[in-house]
Amino acid sequence: MPDFAPVIGLEVHVQLNTATKMFCACPNRFGDPPNTNVCPVCLGLPGALPVPNAAAIEAAVKAALYLNCSVSSFSKFDRKNYFYPDLPKAYQISQYDLPIGTRGSLEIEVSGTTRRIGITRIHLEEDAGKLVHAPGASLVDLNRAGTPLLEIVSAPEIFSPEEAYAYLSSLRLLMLYLGISNCNMEEGSLRCDANISLRPAGSSTLGTKVEIKNLNSFKGVQKALAFEIKRQSSLLATGTPIVQETRLYDAATDKTLSMRSKEEAHDYRYFPDPDLVPMTFSPEYLARLRDNLPETPQHRAQRFVSAFGLSQYDATVLTSDPALASYFEDTIAAGASPKLAANWIANNLLSALHQTSTSIGACKIRPPQLAALINLVETGTLSSTSAKTVVFPAVFEKGIDPNAVVAEMGLAQVSDTTQIDQWVVDAIRANPDVLDSLRKGKVKAVAKLVGSVMQMSRGKANAALVSQRIAAILKDMHGIEISG
Amino acid sequence: METVREWLNALRTGECSARDAVTTALERIRTVDPQLQAVIAIDPERALAQADTIDRQRAGGEDPGPLAGLPIGIKDVICEKDVECTCASQILKGYRPPYDATVITMLRRAGAIPVARLNMDEFAMGSSTDHSAFAITRNPWDTNRIPGGSSGGSAAAVAARMLPCALGSDTGGSIRQPAALCGVTGLKPTYGRVSRYGLVAYASSLDQIGPLALTVEDIALLLPHLAGHDPHDATSANLPVPNYPAALFQDLRGVRLGVPKEYFIAGLDPAVETAVRSALHLFARNGADCVEISLPHTEYAIATYYIIATAEASSNLARYDGIHYGWRAPESTTLDEVYSHTRRRGFGEEVIRRIILGTYVLSSGYYDAYYLKALKVRTLIRQDFTRAFDTVDAIVTPTSPTPAFALGEKLNDPLQMYLSDIFTVSVNLAGIPGLSVPCGFSPDGLPIGLQILAKPFDEMMLLRVGHAWQQLTDFHLRRPPVCATSFSRPTTHA
Amino acid sequence: MITPETVAYLARLARIELNETDLARFVPPLQEILAYVAKLNELDTSQVEPTAHVLPLTNVSRSDDPLPSLSNAAALQSAPCTDEGCFLVPPVIE
Numbered sequence A: 001m002p003d004f005a006p007v008i009g010l011e012v013h014v015q016l017n018t019a020t021k022m023f024c025a026c027p028n029r030f031g032d033p034p035n036t037n038v039c040p041v042c043l044g045l046p047g048a049l050p051v052p053n054a055a056a057i058e059a060a061v062k063a064a065l066y067l068n069c070s071v072s073s074f075s076k077f078d079r080k081n082y083f084y085p086d087l088p089k090a091y092q093i094s095q096y097d098l099p100i101g102t103r104g105s106l107e108i109e110v111s112g113t114t115r116r117i118g119i120t121r122i123h124l125e126e127d128a129g130k131l132v133h134a135p136g137a138s139l140v141d142l143n144r145a146g147t148p149l150l151e152i153v154s155a156p157e158i159f160s161p162e163e164a165y166a167y168l169s170s171l172r173l174l175m176l177y178l179g180i181s182n183c184n185m186e187e188g189s190l191r192c193d194a195n196i197s198l199r200p201a202g203s204s205t206l207g208t209k210v211e212i213k214n215l216n217s218f219k220g221v222q223k224a225l226a227f228e229i230k231r232q233s234s235l236l237a238t239g240t241p242i243v244q245e246t247r248l249y250d251a252a253t254d255k256t257l258s259m260r261s262k263e264e265a266h267d268y269r270y271f272p273d274p275d276l277v278p279m280t281f282s283p284e285y286l287a288r289l290r291d292n293l294p295e296t297p298q299h300r301a302q303r304f305v306s307a308f309g310l311s312q313y314d315a316t317v318l319t320s321d322p323a324l325a326s327y328f329e330d331t332i333a334a335g336a337s338p339k340l341a342a343n344w345i346a347n348n349l350l351s352a353l354h355q356t357s358t359s360i361g362a363c364k365i366r367p368p369q370l371a372a373l374i375n376l377v378e379t380g381t382l383s384s385t386s387a388k389t390v391v392f393p394a395v396f397e398k399g400i401d402p403n404a405v406v407a408e409m410g411l412a413q414v415s416d417t418t419q420i421d422q423w424v425v426d427a428i429r430a431n432p433d434v435l436d437s438l439r440k441g442k443v444k445a446v447a448k449l450v451g452s453v454m455q456m457s458r459g460k461a462n463a464a465l466v467s468q469r470i471a472a473i474l475k476d477m478h479g480i481e482i483s484g
Numbered sequence B: 001m002e003t004v005r006e007w008l009n010a011l012r013t014g015e016c017s018a019r020d021a022v023t024t025a026l027e028r029i030r031t032v033d034p035q036l037q038a039v040i041a042i043d044p045e046r047a048l049a050q051a052d053t054i055d056r057q058r059a060g061g062e063d064p065g066p067l068a069g070l071p072i073g074i075k076d077v078i079c080e081k082d083v084e085c086t087c088a089s090q091i092l093k094g095y096r097p098p099y100d101a102t103v104i105t106m107l108r109r110a111g112a113i114p115v116a117r118l119n120m121d122e123f124a125m126g127s128s129t130d131h132s133a134f135a136i137t138r139n140p141w142d143t144n145r146i147p148g149g150s151s152g153g154s155a156a157a158v159a160a161r162m163l164p165c166a167l168g169s170d171t172g173g174s175i176r177q178p179a180a181l182c183g184v185t186g187l188k189p190t191y192g193r194v195s196r197y198g199l200v201a202y203a204s205s206l207d208q209i210g211p212l213a214l215t216v217e218d219i220a221l222l223l224p225h226l227a228g229h230d231p232h233d234a235t236s237a238n239l240p241v242p243n244y245p246a247a248l249f250q251d252l253r254g255v256r257l258g259v260p261k262e263y264f265i266a267g268l269d270p271a272v273e274t275a276v277r278s279a280l281h282l283f284a285r286n287g288a289d290c291v292e293i294s295l296p297h298t299e300y301a302i303a304t305y306y307i308i309a310t311a312e313a314s315s316n317l318a319r320y321d322g323i324h325y326g327w328r329a330p331e332s333t334t335l336d337e338v339y340s341h342t343r344r345r346g347f348g349e350e351v352i353r354r355i356i357l358g359t360y361v362l363s364s365g366y367y368d369a370y371y372l373k374a375l376k377v378r379t380l381i382r383q384d385f386t387r388a389f390d391t392v393d394a395i396v397t398p399t400s401p402t403p404a405f406a407l408g409e410k411l412n413d414p415l416q417m418y419l420s421d422i423f424t425v426s427v428n429l430a431g432i433p434g435l436s437v438p439c440g441f442s443p444d445g446l447p448i449g450l451q452i453l454a455k456p457f458d459e460m461m462l463l464r465v466g467h468a469w470q471q472l473t474d475f476h477l478r479r480p481p482v483c484a485t486s487f488s489r490p491t492t493h494a
Numbered sequence C: 001m002i003t004p005e006t007v008a009y010l011a012r013l014a015r016i017e018l019n020e021t022d023l024a025r026f027v028p029p030l031q032e033i034l035a036y037v038a039k040l041n042e043l044d045t046s047q048v049e050p051t052a053h054v055l056p057l058t059n060v061s062r063s064d065d066p067l068p069s070l071s072n073a074a075a076l077q078s079a080p081c082t083d084e085g086c087f088l089v090p091p092v093i094e
């Protein structure tokens, strides 16, 4: 069986998180009762006219620049004509021959290798409404109709399902960094269609393209593509030609299914929308936007490594979400040591967020509180154990000042040498067998003394200081050396 | 009370209340409209309620606005909140817009009272008003003839003195041509001068709302309440609105009038040519400087227009699909039937013809040859006017090559009907303003219109020339045989 | 010259049901009109920019500030068929 190599292109739709829709002042909001965020414009009523949302245009230009696209000085809106019940004007306002951005790229990393994937075009358009299928009828809800949508089309330069996954993750992260979309696949604010064709390995001619729709998660994209590669390879191996078609992904079975419905010829009859005037972007405007673009995730991670001495791994974890990265930087700004802050965030905070399904934005423990907690441990006021098991959970749950928790619960660590020495002496007296064991070279017996001191101090003794004082007292009073 | 000026005077002096005004207009409609069928619908209760509000305001010492109490007719293509708007089409039966067009908001704010929805060619596609799904409007000068179109209801209602004024819309001559054929005055403003928000689109890059009335003075009184920037219309011009009535105080001296030689062609009715030529003499005698000019691409205007207008229309009218509003063909059980039956039976044949033509010129493989080509020729037509206005202040032409034709005459010959727009469509393609004023009568007693054109946003020049013309002539004051004020005196209750 | 088949295809694109009788009536005037508009080919427009808009306007937009929407009742007031606050259509087969 000859080897076939896939060629994949992805078409991603990103809903912009503007306050209003693309061409009207209706709220751009998810989850309201049907047909309540609608007006004459987004209902497509006769006589109503679209007026574009300046914020959506700016978001699109920023996205184009962030994805290294060239943004032409002149762009316009076109009408794409087709009939569908969720498209009330029977045309979608989109962009045809002069999209906002062209010829961009984005970097992906798959198993340690970095590749640049081309972006063919990025354009602005309006979303359609939603169809709900009921028995014997379909219901049309136009709340979503007119939502600003960014269509980002990759070049056919993705060569494996894993690369497709990496492309989507990377694109999503960039959009989150720009802050122009919530990129929530469940709510449909990020949607993806894939094109895939196979060709004999080493060949440069493209095979027959199959489009896959209904991809509702990144994993789904990866699985659907893997299925298609298998399906098409076995067809090609037996000399069966691939049919150019649109297939639907079924998440329940991880298979793609032919749509089978009679495919009607499409002729969208694009033409410039006469209701909308062209957009022009001056070099000054573009320079201003470019200068104010946020740092890319890669740059930020690099900076975390070089400026804060984090490991590459921690830096990547912390920059995987712009809100998390900012949280980290705010924690440092509030006085925490970078490495400790990275540990606390990457381990304790993330797992607590995960367990409680809380987003970083909704997290009650704010950076100054986390910084205060870290400092309590670092200065020895609070034991690391108390910090992790008692204070952090309380602060995480209630969003209160860690100092207050420590004071209220009497958790302040005892670092007073006189007190600790007294506890050590008492512990040695209470455990005479330990001295015998130590004299026989059983160094591990020290643990019993530590445990005893901790018990007496109800966990408040500074553990490091306890170990230090035990060693000193054993040496000075009993002539036993336990460490070199 | 016939002209807007007369109605407003009576209203201002208290000789006539707003309620009297509405009652009078409704009475006149009841008297003569059965012979003309210019009116699609009236809503007396609504109009009287607005009139009563105005009368109360006036009684309470409030200023109810400069047009307070003035009845106005609205072409059935402009949206009024909760008032059925059909565009004279079966497909929009039952459609009640939940919003007001910007011009309606502005007129109401000025105190004008919309009293009637006026007939038109379906979706403003036609030059005769016999392409209405509901009624054939007749010309008040000869009820066996068409009133012109598509704003035929507006022109006929004003000509027959049912209403002092009306709104029309003009995509290729739809205000000016019926104004000419009914012997009234009609203005198509510069594209972008009047908001299109709430005007049901036929061809978005050409459509413009404008007023029809008996005199240029009336047009000058109405225009300030229609013109201006509208943030709801991205193609609306953000330019100050001049003091239009001031144009009425200027005469013709020193005005340079261009007469395009391409407009005096074979097919021009001799009576029309005679009337326009004598108008030119009168202009010259009164201080205007008449010069021959050339608009060399005139002969390509109709072809250009019908490609662009139908292309835009095919897209604009795609939304009428029986799903979101209006009429749905009964017994359509599948989605496909809802679409294709509703659209086959809901649209008249002229509309279907234009949708198919427009679909063709945009379709894959034909776009460049037809649509793009037409957009380029549109540039040439615009340049003709730009050049002409380098040397003249206004251009004077016939509005229509012939007086009103007989009912049904061109119904089965679409191309002949299209060709009758020859003098009006270039104006929409160029986006410039155009005014039609009565300038004579044919031997059969049919009105003839004179078209005056000016630079973009120079409506002042049109009003100046038009008003000066009406100071020298009385064609605009002659009453047609079917005329409300000929058989009944206005009912006024002091 | 435009054929009945093309007109049938265009009518399908425009979702207008035309039967044979309709086609027979619609085709000849369309042929006549298209023959007429072909006169544009007399002009050399290779050096001419197209005019999509007559006004020299660019960058007309609005600020991203929400305004009240219509009520559900107003949104549906002219719909031929509704249910559960939605527009009702025959089943859409996917």
Ligand SMILES: [Zn+2]
Residues within 6 Å of the ligand: A021, A024, A025, A026, A037, A038, A039, A040, A041, A042, A043, A146
């Ligand atoms: Zn809206």
